[in-house]
Amino acid sequence: MTHASAPVNLSPIDDINDTKASIPMLAEAVTLLFEPAEPIVKHLHSKRPFDSYTTLIDETEVFLSNADNLEHMERLEIINAHPRIGAPKANLSALSLIEQGYSAKDAAKIVSETATPSQDDEQTQATLAGLNKEYEAKYGFKFVVFVNGRPRSEIIPIMRNRIDNSTTEQEMKTALDDMIAIARDRLKKLNTA
Template sequence: MQHAPAPVSLPTIEFINTEASIQDFATAVTLLFEPAPPIVKHLYSKRPYPTYSALIDETAVLLNNPNQYLTLEEQLDVINAHPRIGAPKANLSALSLIEQGYSAEEAAKKVDETATPSQDDEVTQATLKRLNQEYEDKYGFKFVVFVNGRPRNVIIPVMEERIKNSTREQEMKTAMTDMVSIARDRLKKLNVA
């Protein structure tokens, strides 16, 4: 028998500002940005925040000016914190599953991994795996995009275009911009201001 996952929620902003240990803070920030220690360290040092939206605004300042605040290695750590598009469902958070086009019900169940995928799903998975590898070979970090619930097969031409017609610098900037968009969307889905 499968149990429903624990509800995903953020602690109050008051708790984050006054009582949260660095670990508590990291757990909350990870719901919005995936596990990215450089973001956590920066945001923790800038407390207090009037709202979670303000916390994301501070992250936007950080990620829009990464060379001012982060080493190149830290920038890569932040980008590589995101799961690969098409990563095995068992390795994705419920929010990531929904963002990659799975229904809320499928995400809540983590999708039955023993189910036989359709031929289209297999082709999409294989294509995404190949494109992830091409992208990482070219740029040296994971592909990040604000999927916004689009099916995974719709992301394929986006990946192909970015592999063909972009630069490493543009891709780093796009990844960081999209991470902020993802966090804003997650915050909205969590019904927190």
């Protein structure tokens, strides 16, 4: 499964603010910025209008940082919407691939299924797959990190450290905080595309 047909541009903020705007239009924007997250969509729909996408992300940050706003299962739903680090590349969007250290050209090749993985890439993927299982067994949700263009191999020691030296509460907060950083970075990339 590829995401070649997934939207790659944000609708104008005025379209999202329009009282006649459908929830699916807002959901597309949320998916581009945060991954598909129904609790975020519902909250943002009730908080319209927004001056900008930056304001929309700011509102999401406030929403996610207040523990009283979400049930535990909703937090898990939001965190688990993110792809696993090291997930098969065919299942990732071009934006996710770029965030995980691939060039835009390589990301386009991968999305169109023409890239051949290197041996190092396969070894990194296998290591990350094992760490994902360990992390999820310990914490009960997916590992989320703001990769910020670093190669996936550089995430391995970060993941190992977080497995060995963190708590479930810390990890949930870190995941939600990193989701905001990811959304801000995606917005910059989408605005320059």
